[in-house]
Amino acid sequence: MADSSVSYKCPNCGAPLSFQPGKKTVTCEYCDTEFEVSAIEELFRDKQETAARAAEAQEAKWATDDAGSEWSIDEAKTLHAFTCSSCGAELVCDENTMATECVYCGNPTMIPKRFDGMLKPDYVIPFKKTKADAVAALKEFYKGHLLLPSNFTANNRVEAIQPMYVPFWLFDSKISAEAAFRAAKIRTYTSGNDVVTETRIYNCRRAAKMSFERIPVDGSKKMEDAYMESIEPFNYGELVPFSAAYLTGYLADKYDVTAETCATRADKRVENSAVDVLRSSVEGFDECELEDAAVVKDVGKVSYAMVPVWILTTRYNDKPYTFMMNGQTGKVVGSLPYDSTKALLYPALCSLVLIPVLYFVLSMMME
Ligand SMILES: [Zn+2]
Ligand SMILES: [Zn+2]
Secondary structure: OHHHHHHOEOOOOOOEOOOOOOOOEEEOOOOOOEEEHHHHHHHHHHHHHHHHHHHHHHHOOOEHHHOOEOOOHHHHHOEEEEEEOOOOOEEEEEOOOOOOOOOOOOOOOEEEEOOOOOOEOOEEOOOOOOHHHHHHHHHHHHOOOOOOOHHHHOHHHHOOOEEEEEEEEEEEEEEEEEEEEEEEEEEEEEEOOEEEEEEEEEEEEEEEEEEEEEEEEEOOOOOOHHHHHHHOOOOHHHOEEOOHHHHOOOEEEOOOOOHHHHHHHHHHHHHHHHHHHHHHOOOOOOEEEEEEEEEEEEEEEEEEEEEEEEEEEEEEOOEEEEEEEEOOOOOEEEOOOOOHHHHHHHHHHHHHHHHHHHHHHHHHHHO
């Protein structure tokens, strides 16, 4: 053990510990704390095991190949694809539906193309909100925005809102998690003329098995995460097995981020949530700091789902402004420009009205 002393650190202050051969205890030269050698060795062994498991966790893969399935030949025949000549978005719909304009950039020329390269989803959350709901929500959203350019509020513009399914990868996992925390209890008291601060350090190790269901990661690069997050959550309890019938009359955004690419984000979310759960069980301390953690997937299942949104993008001064509504819950998000000519006009109008009023008030006071 003697020459490996550098690897052993004081659990209290982190300084390197120097072991004296044959001694059962070791004293930290920096903070003067005395430890049992066997306790230090055990702690070190635990750390090594956690590190080994963390490395193993990096290797455990999600079963991304199982997500989605192939369309039957008949189903594929009824599907059409359109691509936006301006931003490259690719939308899929059934043979009786048209992508009239690009939902992402507002470009009105969508070019038909052969349908291919999209898997059949496993699940779908069906639309609950109708077009009338979406139009009403949009009008409500515009209400009170007097400076909004009039091409936004025109009736035919409002009616152009389209229903679209957004692709999501859902990650289910069963994991074994373990983490080490360095916790402290701090007590201050007076002894004679001295104020004494006593800090007790505890090494807390926690381990648990957990399961996570349907951690969503969106599979569309075109869809802005900030927008999507604003209209979340979706109630995944209402997921139903997908059938092509759900596409009738609706658009579907073709995913452009694969399940494998999304897996890193899913792993990060699982790991953070697992560590939070473990941390919440370290109770009754004044401080608690994570030292190391290992999360190992025992099962990692991935499915491909579609969630419903109503979406409309209107361009103004060459910039796209998007309005979106959660097609299940009705939650909305949007951005609005303002019309600078109207902005100049309004104060002018106001002063035209105000000047005679002021004049009248002043003249009353003068009398
Ligand atoms: Zn020390
Ligand atoms: Zn576009």
